[in-house]
Amino acid sequence: MSCETNNLARTHERLLECLDELDDCKADLSQWVDSLEELSEIEDSFEVEEGNRLNGKTILDVGTDCVKPLYIALKFEPDKIIGINEYLSSYSFASDLEQKSRLFTKTKIHLYNCSFFDEVGLRKIQKKDTFDFVLVSKSLHHLRAGECIREKRGPKHECREDEESCIYKFEEERIFERLLQLGKRVIIYEWFDPTDEDTDKVRGRGGYFTIKEWRRIFTYLSENYRVEFVEPLRCHLDEKELEKVIAKLRQVDHICFYVEIK
Numbered sequence: 001m002s003c004e005t006n007n008l009a010r011t012h013e014r015l016l017e018c019l020d021e022l023d024d025c026k027a028d029l030s031q032w033v034d035s036l037e038e039l040s041e042i043e044d045s046f047e048v049e050e051g052n053r054l055n056g057k058t059i060l061d062v063g064t065d066c067v068k069p070l071y072i073a074l075k076f077e078p079d080k081i082i083g084i085n086e087y088l089s090s091y092s093f094a095s096d097l098e099q100k101s102r103l104f105t106k107t108k109i110h111l112y113n114c115s116f117f118d119e120v121g122l123r124k125i126q127k128k129d130t131f132d133f134v135l136v137s138k139s140l141h142h143l144r145a146g147e148c149i150r151e152k153r154g155p156k157h158e159c160r161e162d163e164e165s166c167i168y169k170f171e172e173e174r175i176f177e178r179l180l181q182l183g184k185r186v187i188i189y190e191w192f193d194p195t196d197e198d199t200d201k202v203r204g205r206g207g208y209f210t211i212k213e214w215r216r217i218f219t220y221l222s223e224n225y226r227v228e229f230v231e232p233l234r235c236h237l238d239e240k241e242l243e244k245v246i247a248k249l250r251q252v253d254h255i256c257f258y259v260e261i262k
Contacts, residue, residue, distance in 0.1 A: 031091075035067035038137060038189060039075075042068075044230045045187040045258045046076065046133065054078035057132040060182055062116050063139025066094045073107035078132075080108040082125055086115040116143060116178075126182065134183030138191050141198070143175050144168035144205045166204035172217045176225070180261055191254040214249055218242055221259055231256040 046054060054076040061069055064083030073081060088094055094111050101109045114121040136143075148166040151157045159166050179186045192208040201207055209217070218237060221227045227237035232252045235241045249255065 031065060031067055035065055036071060039068055039071050041231050041254070041256050042135070042137065042187060042189050043075070045185075045189075045228075045256060054132075058082075058129065059133045059135060060084070060126075060131040062134060062136045062179075063142060064088075064111060065137065066091045066097055066111055068135070068137060069109050069111070070097055070101055070105075073101060073105040073109055077105065078107055080110075082131070083109070083111040084114040084116065084122070084125065085111070086113060086118075088113040122182070130181075131183035132185065134179050134186045135189075136179070136186065137189040140175075140188055140190050141170070141192070141207060141209055142200075142202070142205050143170070144207070145171045145174070146204065148204055150207075163203040164201075167207035168204035170209070170213060170217070172220045176221065176259060180225070180259065184260065186259045187256070188258065189254070189256045193253055211246065211249055215242075215246055218245060224262075226260045226262050227257055228260075229255070229257045 054072075055078070057078040059069075059072065059078055059081045061081060061083040064085045066083060066085070066088070069081040069083050072078065085091070088111060098109055098111050101107075112121075112125055114125060116122070145168050147169045148157075148159050148163070149169045150165070150167045151159070153167075157165070176186065190209070194208050194210050196208070198206045198208055218227070219242065222237045222239065222242060229235045229237055229241075229245060232248050232255065233244065235244065237245060237257070
């Protein structure tokens with residue numbers, strides 16, 4: 001009876017391991033499918049010519065999902081793609097993808113465990129070059145700074161020591177100035193749902209942008225930079241088009257636009 005019980009226990013344990021492995025495979029597959037869908041909406045931001053190629057161009061992928069660099073390399077063939085993510089270790093396939101991509105594309109793909117806020121680390125990665133494109137895909141809301149604004153939204157909020165329930169302020173002037181120091185064109189793809197919780201939020205960094213925050217961000221950008229919208233409508237962002245964009249935000253859950261120095 002004891003032997004039979006032990007066998008059942010081992011079988012149950014192995015079954016749980018298999019279920020965990022299956023969940024991991026489903027998550028990886030979802031990552032690949034989502035990235036492909038997102039790229040289909042982002043690609044117009046490159047505005048490429050000559051047979052959809054980015055020959056000789058360089059791209060910095062901030063908050064990389066490790067998958068889009070491969071898709072971009074296969075379709076557009078840029079010279080180099082650098083991906084940074086301070087939680088790169090959470091992507092189990094990152095190392096294999098970086099190494100084995102050499103079998104399929106001439107594009108140099110390099111993935112680094114580095115934070116956007118790590119200026120020393122970024123300087124080493126960037127060297128003296130300015131990237132042609134900086135891609136920030138579903139990561140802009142994670143570039144929040146250290147002042148909690150949640151108590152302004154709800155007076156009952158209390159900042160805990162781990163700041164997990166906090167939401168930091170987004171400093172658009174500082175962030176976009178830095179992004180445009182890194183690259184000539186900054187492409188933003190952002191998914192959002194202010195009524196939902198941001199599940200990959202870290203401390204006070206994260207938390208989807210509210211309509212009020214988007215208005216402030218777009219007002220600043222339109223006054224200081226050239227801003228072109230790709231999704232969900234095609235337009236040059238100025239004071240006249242701002243209200244159309246804000247109205248659209250209430251109807252969609254993602255947007256795509258790019259920013260350049262005037």
